[in-house]
Amino acid sequence: MTRLKYLFLFLLFGYANIITSAYGLEGITDPAQIPAENFFKENTEFSYRISPDGKQLAFIRKYTQTYNIVITDLDKFVEVHEFAVSKNSPEHLTWISNSRLVFGLSGVIYSVNQDGADLRVLLSNIYDADKVKGYISFVDNLRYWSLLKRPRGNEEDVLFLSYNSDGHANVHKINIYTGEKTDLYDAEELKADGLYTDRDGKVILIEKIKKEQHSFYRLVNDKDDLELASLDIANQRYQLNYDAKSYLNRSVVVHEIGYEKDTMYLSEKTSGDRYQLVKYNYATNAHEVIGSDPVYDVGSPDERVSLHYDYKNRKLVGFSYNADKHKTVWLDERFKKYQQTLDKKYPGQINIIYDWNENADKLLVVSSDSKTKGKVIVFDAAKNKAIVQTDYSNVLSPDHMKDTSIYKYKTQDGTAITSYLTPPATSSTKKWPLIVMPHGGPFARSHYGYDGHMQYFSTRGFAVLEPNFRGSTGYGVQHLIAGKQQIADLMLADIADGVRALINENKVDPSQVYILGFSYGGYAAIMSAIKYPDLYSAAVSAAAPLDLNKQLKHYKKEEHWFAYEFWQDLIGVKQQGKKFVESISPYQRVDDIKIPLLVFHGDQDSIIPKEQAEDFKKLVEKKKLNIPVRIIQSEGHGWDLVSSNTYFAEKAVELFKANKKSAQ
Structure with missing residues (x-):
C-alpha cells in the first residue's frame, strides 16, 4: 500500500479519534462528563455549495484570523484549493459558473476563480465613483448589494438587488465577467423599500414602508405609475397592506415570484384558521393549493416557507415548513425517491436536501436530530453513495x-x-x-x-x-x-x-x-x-x-415605529394604561x-x-x-x-x- 493510501486511511478513520481525544471524549459513557463548552462549539465550516456540473464543492472555513474558501473535488473527494478571502465572514457564497464564485462582504460583492485566482470587486459600495465630488454625492452613491437571482437562459448575467443610503431598493443586471451594469429599476424613481421580481428582473410588486405601515403596489403598464396591489382569491379581494396591529392576522403573505409566467407563491388563510401554500397566477387570478396541514401553518407572517426549485427545468420541485419537525414535501418524483433513499440510509434523522447541481444527481444534505448538530452529506444519486463531508457533533457523545x-x-x-x-x-x-x-x-x-x-x-x-x-x-x-x-x-x-x-x-x-x-x-x-x-x-x-415602559420609549426614541406600535398593541397599553404596564414589568415588581x-x-x-x-x-x-x-x-x-x-x-x-x- 502506498504512503498516500496510508495517509488517506489515517485521515478517514483516525481523524475522529484525534478530535475525540482532544476534547476528552475518549471512553466516555456518562454524558455528564462531556465538557460544557462542547455543547456550544461554533461550526467552523459552513455555507456549502455544489457547482453546477456537480464536480466541485465550495465552502467557508473559519480560522482564528481569517475566513477561507475551500474547494473539494467531488470525484476524488479531496480538497484541491483553499485560499483566504477576509477577516470577516463572507456572505451568500454562490457558484455563478463551474469555475467562478461570488460572495458578499458588508454589502460589497466579490468574484473569484475556484483556485483563488482573479479575486476582484464585482460591485463596490460606491455605485459610480466618477460622480463622487463631495460628501453629498458620496452618500448618494453608497450601495449595499445582495445577490438576487440568475435570469432565465442567461449564463453571463446575474440579477442583483442594491439598497441606497435612503434604504430604497434597486434591481440591476450585472455581467459577471465584465462588471457591466444595467439598471432595471431605480430607487429614485420608485422609492421602494422592497421589490419582488420575476426571473427576468421585472418588478411585480413594490413594497413601501412609512412608519409602521407596509403598503404594496404594482406598476401600471410597466411604467412608474403605481396602484395599490390586491389579490383576487375565490372572487374575494384581499389587500396585501398591513401595519403593526394587523401584521399577525394577515390573510395573505407573499413569499416570492416563481419561474412559471405570471406566477407567485403565497400563504393564505382565506378559507380557514391555518395558512396554506398556494400557487397564484396574478394575471388570471387562478390559484392552486399545493400545501396544507390540518395542524400546522404552511407559512405565516413569521414563518416563511422554503421553496425548492429545479433551476435547469425551471420548476418548483418541493417546499419545506415546520410541523412537529422540519417537513419537506416533494412535488417531483426524483426528489421523492432521493428522500426515501436518504431516510432509509439515516433512519430516525431529519434528512434535509438543500442544494444540488444542475442535473440534480449530486445533492447536499444535512442529517440531524435533537442530539446532534448534524452532518453535511454529499449524496451521489447515480452511484447511490453518501459521503459525510462534515460532522458537527464530533465534540459530543450523541449515543449517550x-x-x-x-x-x-x-x-x-x-x-x-x-x-x-x-x-x-x-x-x-x-x-x-x-x-x-x-x-x-x-x-x-x-x-x-x-x-x-x-x-x-x-x-x-x-x-x-x-x-x-x-x-x-x-x-x-x-x-x-x-x-x-x-x-x-x-x-x-x-x-x-x-x-x-x-x-x-x-x-x-x-x-x-x-x-x-x-x-x-x-x-x-x-x-x-x-x-x-x-x-x-x-x-x-x-x-x-x-421595564416595559422604558422599552417602549426606546423604540420611540430610535424611531422603530413598527416595533413601537406592535408592542403597544401586544401589551395593551392604550386599553390598560401605563400603570398596567408597570404592573407587568419586572422592574416595578x-x-x-x-x-x-x-x-x-x-x-x-x-x-x-x-x-x-x-x-x-x-x-x-x-x-x-x-x-x-x-x-x-x-x-x-x-x-x-x-x-x-x-x-x-x-x-x-x-x-x-x-x-x-x-x-x-
Missing part, C-alpha cells in the same frame, strides 16, 4: 444523550398545547428535576432540533420542557392572536399548565421545577417566578425586557420575587438596551435583595461566544441544584 419527543397537554380551559420534552440523559430518580424553557418572541415558536442549552441541561440530570403556549406561531391564527395582551397572563398560565401536567403524570419532582429563558422567555421566567412561586423553585433570565433568581444581559444588546439590566441591578442592590445581575461583555441580544453560553449554563445549573423546595 436523549432525543426530544413531542409532548401534548391540555390547559385548564381545555386548549391543546404542543411542546417538546427532553428527558434527563443522567438521572438516579424516578421523578425528574425539570427545567422549563419558554421561547422568545413571544410570537415565535420552539422547534424540534439540537439546542446546546437543552442538551447540556439534560446531561446534567434535568428534563427540559419547551412549550408552544398560546401566542406561538405555526398553530393557526387563533392560537397565535390569543396571546395578544396576554404576555403576563394567559401565556404564563399555559406554561405553568405544562408543568402541572407532567407532575400529575408522576414524571416530574414538584420540588425541583425551574424556569429559564432568553428575551421574552427571560421575561416569562421572572414573571412566572412572581406569579407562581409555589410551582417554581428558582428562575434564570437572559436578555429580557425588564422586584419586591414580589420570592424565589431565587439570576439575571443575565449582553452589554451590546441593541434590541433591549443594557441600561434596563443596569437599572435593575442598581435597584436590587439598593433594596439589598439577593438577585445577582450579570452583564456579559461582547454579547448582543443573542449570544455567540462559547465562553458566554458556557458560563450562563453552568451558573444556571449551579443555582438550580442548590435550590430544591422543602417537602410541603
